Amino acid sequence: MFQRALAVTALLSIGLPAYAGDDWSMQIRARNPAFDPGAEWINKEYKPLPASEVTKKWDICVLFPHTKDPYYIAMTYGSVTEAEDKGLSMSVYAAGGYTELPTQISQMEDCITRGADAIMIVAISATGLNRTISVGAKKGVPLAITGGEVDSDDVAARALGNWFDSGRIAGEYLNKLHPVGSEPVKVLWMAGPEGPNWSVDSAEGFVKTVEGNNAIEVVKVIWGEPGKASQIPLIEDALLTYPDIKYIGGIAPAIEGGVQVLKEKGRQDIQLIASYMTPETEAALREGTVLGVVTDYTAAQARIAIDQLVRILEGKEVDADVDTGFAMIDASNVDTYDRSLSLAPVGWDPYFRVD
DSSP states (O other): OOOTTOOOOOBOTTOOOOOOTTSOOEEEEEESSTTOTTSOEEEEEEOOOOGGGOOSOOEEEEEESOOSSHHHHHHHHHHHHHHHHHTOEEEEEEOSSTTOHHHHHHHHHHHHHTTOSEEEEOOSOSSTTHHHHHHHHHTTOOEEEOSSOOOOTTOOEEEOOOHHHHHHHHHHHHHHHSOTTSOOEEEEEEEEOSSSHHHHHHHHHHHHHHTTOTTEEEEEEEEOOSSHHHHHHHHHHHHHHOTTOOEEEEOHHHHHHHHHHHHHHTOTTOEEEESSOOHHHHHHHHHTSSSEEEEOOHHHHHHHHHHHHHHHHHTOOOOOEEEOOOEEEOTTTTTTSOGGGTSOOTTOOOOOEEO
8 A cells, every 4th residue: 555644735826626517617727818828827717608698509529539538538528518508519529549640630521511610629639630620710610629739820729738737747746755865766657649749748747847856767758559458568568677666657547557567566665646637546546556646627628628619609708728727636635626627427428429
C-alpha cells in the first residue's frame, strides 16, 4: 500500500469549480480577444446559456479519436448531457484510434456535407485537419476544439486546459515530495501518442518542471498507443531496463496498466501518478495504489464546448477561448472534489445520438 499520508496538492490559481446537475457553472479562465497569445487571462465563472434562450434544434456533430476508454466516455457524457439540456440534435462519431486521421477527416467532411450546424472535435492531429476545418469555416460551420489544440486559424471556440499544465502540475507535485538536495529518485514518464499536441505538451510540461531539481531524474519518456494493452508491455520492458525507478507517471491507461504490473511483480517501492483521470485511476487512488491523479475536468470541457457553439449559432455573447485548468487529486481531496466535473456517473451507459 502506498503512502496515502502524503498530501501535497497543486492547483491552478482558478481553484476547484462548482458544478451541480443541469444548473451548472464552473470557474474558468478566459481571454479576449480570443486566441490572442498576448491577451490577459481573466478568472471568471462560466455559466451556460439557459435552454429557454435556445431558439432552434441545432444539429451538432461531435468527433472523437475513439470512444474506447473512460476519458472519451466522460467527453461523450458531457456532450450528450449538454445537448439534451438545450434540446439539440447530436451525433457522436469515433475514428477508431489516434492512427485513423483519414477517418476523422472523412467524418468531418460528411458532417459538413450533410449540413450540420456546428462541429465539436478532439482532433487526432494538430495540423492534419486544417484543410477540412477551413472548408467548414468557409461554409459557415463553426468548430469548437476540446481535449487538445489544433494549429488552425479557423477554429471558432476552444474549451480545454493547456496540457503543458497537466505535466507541470504532476512535476510540481513531485518537486514538493522530493525538493532540491534530497535523496535522488528516478522517474519514468509514459507520454502516450506522439502525434497530438496534448500528449507532447504534457510530457514537455513534466520534464521542464523537474529538470532543475537534482533530486529527480527522468530516465525515459516513452511514447505509445494510449490503451492499457499497449502500455503494459512498454512498462514491463522499462522495468527491466530501469529496475531502480521510484515513480511511473503519465497517461491514465499506462497508470492503470502499471497498477496491474506492479502488483504482479510485487513492486510496492514504485508509485504512480496519472496525468489525467479515468474511473479506474480514481478508484486506484481511493484504494491507495495510485498516489495522485491530475484532472482536466473532462466532462465539463465538453459541456462548455457545446455551449460555446450554441452561443455562436444563436448570435449570443460568448467566451470563445476558455481554459478549464487542471488540478491534482490525491489523498487530501479525493473524498471532497466534485467528481461530475471529470467523469460520467457510475453506471452511466454511453449513447451517441441525441434527437
